[in-house]
Amino acid sequence: MTQIGKPPGDDALIRHGCETADCAPAARPWVLAAAIIGSSMAFIDGTVVNVALPAIQADLHATAFQAQWVVESYALFLAALLLVGGALGDRFGRRRIFAIGVTLFAIASVACALSRDVQQLILARAAQGVGGAMLVPGSLALISASFPEKERGRAIGTWSGFSGITAAIGPVLGGFLVDRYSWIWAFLVNVPMAIAVLLIVWRHVPESRGGESAAGLDVPGAALATLALGGVVYAFIEAPTQGWNAPTVLAALVAGVVAAIAFVVVELRVRSPMLPLSLMRIGNFGGANLLTLLLYAALGGGLYFFPLNLIQVQGYSATAAGAALLPFILIMFALSGWAGQLVDRFGPRGPLVIGPSIAAVGFALFSVPGVGVNYWTAFLPAVVVLGFGMTVTVAPLTTTVMNAVGPDLAGVASGVNNAVSRAAAVLAIALFGVVMAWAFDSQLAAGLRDAGASAQATAFLESQRSQLAGAALPPGVDEASGKALRHAVNAAFVSGFRWVMGICAALALLSALSAWFFIGRRPATLPAPFSDRRPESP
Structure with a gap:
């Protein structure tokens, strides 16, 4: 499982995400429910697919390295675009970006279930990763924006508790669906959750933005981070089957390394970097x-x-x-x-x-x-x-x-x-x-x-x-x-x-x-x- 439970820093993102929005007290439980269900979709997908991989590999006649791409295509876009997803919410509205992310995640989940070969599944998983990069930081920021500081601690505890439950039952549920029905249900389980989230967002969640501090959007940094990760990952996954001397493997590795170097240069010079390298000092x-x-x-x-x-x-x-x-x-x-x-x-x-x-x-x-x-x-x-x-x-x-x-x-x-x-x-x-x-x-x-x-x-x-x-x-x-x-x-x-x-x-x-x-x-x-x-x- 590529992500066991919550990754480090999630609670911190909630605690320090943004200023409080104009959210009525009666709407706050609904906001918390939307955040919990939305982030649960990503938590579940980060764990259950590993359990389903043997069934996917057998059903779609995939190699073990193609099965790696089923996991990696999702995780790559989620990791590379996570910080940009948070910045998009700050600039264009957290409620809006969160809802777009949930919608894209649900559509991509259906595409995963309908895939008839492993290449289609890999592409659909990549789209899931893009959706996840918008909904994960959005779900955390919604809590921070909707709860005043004196109530935020309880909301954090509730969210963390349900996240722990999700981390525990997600792989078991996915395994049960694979054993009892088919691996496609490991993806389709996201659809009713997404519908519930969108209904709650539409009726109860107020919009919020990040103000002047959210003016910058590091598009070059995001593109270079994705290319750097993607190039290196492609080279190492494909090398065992194509060989290290294969032109595509060498080109991907070189592109990844060059993009990584360019990413560092851009982050040192851009006005609003997605990764402030000065913090590393x-x-x-x-x-x-x-x-x-x-x-x-x-x-x-x-x-x-x-x-x-x-x-x-x-x-x-x-x-x-x-x-x-x-x-x-x-x-x-x-x-x-x-x-x-x-x-x-x-x-x-x-x-x-x-x-x-x-x-x-x-x-x-x-x-x-x-x-x-x-x-x-x-x-x-x-x-x-x-x-x-x-x-x-x-x-x-x-x-x-x-x-x-x-x-x-x-x-x-x-x-x-x-x-x-x-x-x-x-x-x-x-x-x-x-x-x-x-x-x-x-x-x-x-x-x-x-x-x-x-x-x-x-x-x-x-x-x-x-x-x-x-x-x-x-x-x-x-x-x-x-x-x-x-x-x-x-x-x-x-x-x-x-x-x-x-x-x-x-x-x-x-x-x-x-x-x-x-x-x-x-x-x-x-x-x-x-x-x-x-x-x-x-």
Whole structure:
């Protein structure tokens, strides 16, 4: 699952999003309901599709790398355009942009369900990502605009609570729909939710804007961010099948790198940048975002492969795979209040070193199980340890980002941190796909030799390598040979999974080291031009 629960900074976006609009007290519960249902659509879609991927891959005869695009096309546009979506709401009206985003998301969901090949599904998922980039920041800003400061805390708590429930039931619901009916219902479930949101918005939600501060819209930055992410992601996803020397792969990689460099240049010069790079000069803010990049790359990239392992290798149903991370979510939900006090008691550095270090142990535990294991003894310990490590990390991470810049820039800072976490997952899925393909191919060749596979069976499975664990067996093989060949395929996937989780553990440890070196023991004050005071040394 590419986004487990709420990404960092969401609560901060609500708390510091905008000035209060003229919203009647009787309408505020309706505004909160619209925000909860709207953001739930994006939360659900960020998790259930991974559970549905094996069914999608089989039904649409897609390769494992095309299945990656089903996830990546959505996540890429959501990550690249998230900050622009918030700016569009500030400039043209939050209610209007939110409603447009919900409408586009619903139409794209129907297009996903009606897709007859994987290319159509990928395009529809990209449109979903654009809609999500408008509705996600809009749903958060509506709460801030409609509730006065003295009532905002309760609204935040309600929204957070329902978000936790959504994160828990979303994958399970998606798995149930896949098992009982079809993967298309994982997308169609968005339609009644969208209709409910639009009716509430039309009748009860007032319009609000961002005033003079919302005058700038960084269109060049948004275009370059999308091209940079898209180019790099395309190169790494397509390289295992086309080869690194393929003209399209090389062109995409070069375009992505050049666009990334151009993005930095533009953001340093444009009047209203979507990513204010000057904030990175603040020690705690820069350190927190480096930690976010490394840790959420591990989380999003590593857990993308977990449902595939459970369904295609271990033989679990989609429903069971959707429920596999419930302990993770419940731990974060139950201990979030306790974790939120850690910075006040111990300062930011301690929790942000200890939390990712615990998460690293969790990732390492994921690399232990082999083929045909029991979830309760093999994977549950890893899920619990990882969940506790992320719990220790997330609330202090958000608090550190907020404290680093002060209240005037907290909305911008939390939005940047939120986007960094999403972009990290997008890049990691593409990069880890290369690792998985390399390890799978190497282990499969050795496994087929050990199984004594015939030349015909070996050639057939070599042609199925792009399916990874979804590879079909050669036609006409006997039961014993089929069992040996299937074990070779599954063991090859597990080999790749172990490599991926080992890298995730290393990334988590690097994120802990980044906290140790770049985050002070106490919240840092702001350097010029944000403050005349000197930042405290670590």
